[in-house]
Amino acid sequence: MSLKGKTKTALTGWSMVTVAAIFVLVFSYIPMIQAFFLSLQTGKGANLSFSGVANYIRMLQDSTFWTTLGNTLLYAVVQIPVMLLLALLISVLLNDSKLKGRGIYRTCIFLPCVTSMVSYAILFKNIFAVDGIVNQMLLKLHLIDDAIPFVLDKNWAKVVIIFALIWRYTGYYMIFYLSAMQNIDSSIYEAAKMDGCSFFQSFFRITMPLLKPIIFLTSIMALTNTLQLFDEVVNLTNGGPGDATRTISEYIYDLSFTYVPSYGYAAAVSYVVFVLIIILTIIQKGITGEKE
Amino acid sequence: MKKKILASLLAGVMAASVLAGCGSGAASDSAAQDEQTSEAGKSEDNEITVWGWDKNMNGYALEEAQKVYGDGVKINFVEMAKDDCLTKLHTVLASGVTDDLPDIVLISDLNAQGYLMSYPDAFRPMEDVINYDDFAEYKTAAVSYDGVTYGVPFDSGVAALYYRTDYLSEIGYTDEMMQDLTWDQYLELGEKLKEKGHMLQTFNPNDIAEFQIMLQSTGKWFTDAEGNADFADNAALKECYDIFCRLNDSDFTKVVSDWTEFAGAVNGGDVACVLRGCWMTSTIIQSEDQSGKWKIAPVPKMSTEGATHYSNQGGSSWFVLKNSKNSELAADFLSKTFGGSTELYNTLLSEKSIIGTYLPASDVEAYDQEFEFFGGQQVNKLLADWMSKIPAVDTGAFSAEAQSALLGVTPSILEGGDLTENLQDAEQQFEQSIQ
DSSP states (O other): OHHHHHHHHHHHHHHHHHHHHHHHIIIIIHHHHHHHHHTTEESSTTOOEEOTTHHHHHHHHOHHHHHHHHHHHHHHHHHHHHHHHHHHHHHHHHTOTTOTTHHHHHHHHHGGGGSOHHHHHHHHHHHTSTTSHHHHHHHHTTSOSSOOOGGGSHHHHHHHHHHHHHHHHHHHHHHHHHHHHTTSOHHHHHHHHHTTOOHHHHIIIIIHHHHHHHHHHHHHHHHHHHHTOOHHHHHHTTTOSTTTTOOHHHHHHIIIIISSOOHHHHHHHHHHHHHHHHHHHHHHHHHHHHHO | OHHHHHHHHHHHHHHHHHHHHHHHHHHHHHHHHHHHHHHHHHTTTOEEEEEESOIIIIIHHHHHHHHHHOTTOEEEEEEOOHHHHHHHHHHHHHHOOOTTOOSEEEEEHHHHHHHHHHSTTSBOOOTTTOOGGGBOHHHHHHTEETTEEOOEEEEEEEEEEEEEHHHHHHTTOOHHHHTTOBHHHHHHHHHHHHHTTOBSEEEOTTOOTHHHHHHHHTTOOSBOTTSOBOOTTOHHHHHHHHHHHHHHHOSSEEEOSSHHHHHHHHHTTOBSEEEEEGGGHHHHTTOGGGTTSEEEEOOOBOSSTTOOSOOEEEEEEEEEBTTSTTHHHHHHHHHHTTTTOHHHHHHHHHHHOOOBOBGGGGGOGGGGOOBTTTTTBOHHHHHHHHHTTOOOOOOOSOHHHHHHHHHHHHHHHHTTOOHHHHHHHHHHHHHHHTO
């Protein structure tokens, strides 16, 4: 009877997930496998022929590939810590139950997340244009003598992109921290206060350790998102000046559509991103698994 | 137990609703399809689908062509942005699906070779219906691959130096003095214009499209006849970078970062000169208050061997897809319009200043038209005359790769890095990228 019950439960479960599972299989996993076989072929456009790992070897000598990979990782390394720290800080401030109108603040900070990636990128481009509002302000305040061509300078362009990313995604991660903080029992803080614990002490000794799993989770999430960065860069700088801001996703797009298409090579490059993400996911699994 | 029943009930309902959703979706899809086919049946399948960009220009040209061809055909012009159009064509051809193929596509000349190379058998050879002796030679070369000619040449991108007569007269320059400029003389204008508070031209350090004009004016290109990179030993390209660096270091250019800012600088009266293909006319004439203040002159001459005042930037051609529904009708349509009607070219010229590359139409009356906007200049006649003198170059299939490789080293060149070394690096990157 109990076995039969188990089978029944299993069947009920399967009947619920089967449809979704089939869709995921057809539209996600099968194309992934096809892409892998594609990555083993070389040739332009439809003239593909099997050539083993030639594409992966080609990547080793492809300086554009390394530049774009470097750019992508640089965005990740600079943007993610700053963004997560900021998100943490804001959520600590907004978690204060005595703060009035925190719903409004929360909404305001979360709002950039719901804007379309393309439109906010274009907005930032206008703001940082040669005759954009930032330059106008700096000129009027006599902080600079000549307008800075933000998106045309290889260093400034990166700064603008990182700034834009932080603006958009901080609110998103703030929500994670806020909800995690609401799970922390307030009596812990009260007890700490009685023992004469300062704000910073309770932040570093209580909040941070208790948020550890969620901080790990968000950092991995942010990392995988940044590795697939495309819209912002294409619309803000189009990868320029030169290759200074080009990301790996934009390179994959160029290989398929801007250049005479090398679909095989583009698939191979995307597989490298895929493998990078898998490695990071395994790390994430390891860390959260330990916690449990 | 109750819970279990509820759960399985819920599961059943959900599964059923999903299935029903699919079912009804599929049903309505097929119904829509039926409708479509019956509609197509009614119009006796004489509708030609065309993918292209710029309704105002290319769409208009098709409309006029349809009038010339008569009632035998209906044109369905699907307008997309140029980049979207080219991307979509890649996806539909690479997928191998023939159901949704358009009959005719517009492809820019620099991209044409890439498509012909990438998708053998996708395009219909047109040698049987078009007499290619009727077209400018450089255009025919651009739409041929492996000895077979596929495209129907359309508009030319003959390059011109657009200049503001009012600004130049302030520094004492007359129209005659603009006709035979070298690049050195052209850059000298900048210094003088700056004193009067005008900028010479726009400058985008991340855009080397002007190199196309400069290189072709000397009969050179980014690549040689075999399609190999021609960077480090290309004197013309080195001169391009020399000019580019001088523009970068100068204080008489208006720095822009994209098309919007560029067009804004031109229409806003910030700059005195614009160097572009003749399709630029449609943008310039948008500022009606500047009517009569613009004129055109041949492009400045470089100092490299073989340099001329004549060049080209852009231009596109029509291609018929072999496996589309109305492929044969489309081929016939093109051969009788863009490939054989001087009347059509006359209309396009007089209404939209579209400079075609169809030689029999080179003496139609619209060429004599004088343009008020350009101070009474016979713009069409001048452009057509220059077009016939453009040095022919084999642009090959890899212009985008070449420009991308060069752009990669451009920041370092502008910072004063060694030119030859940087060009060698770019050459390596290019060779790698065309594998």
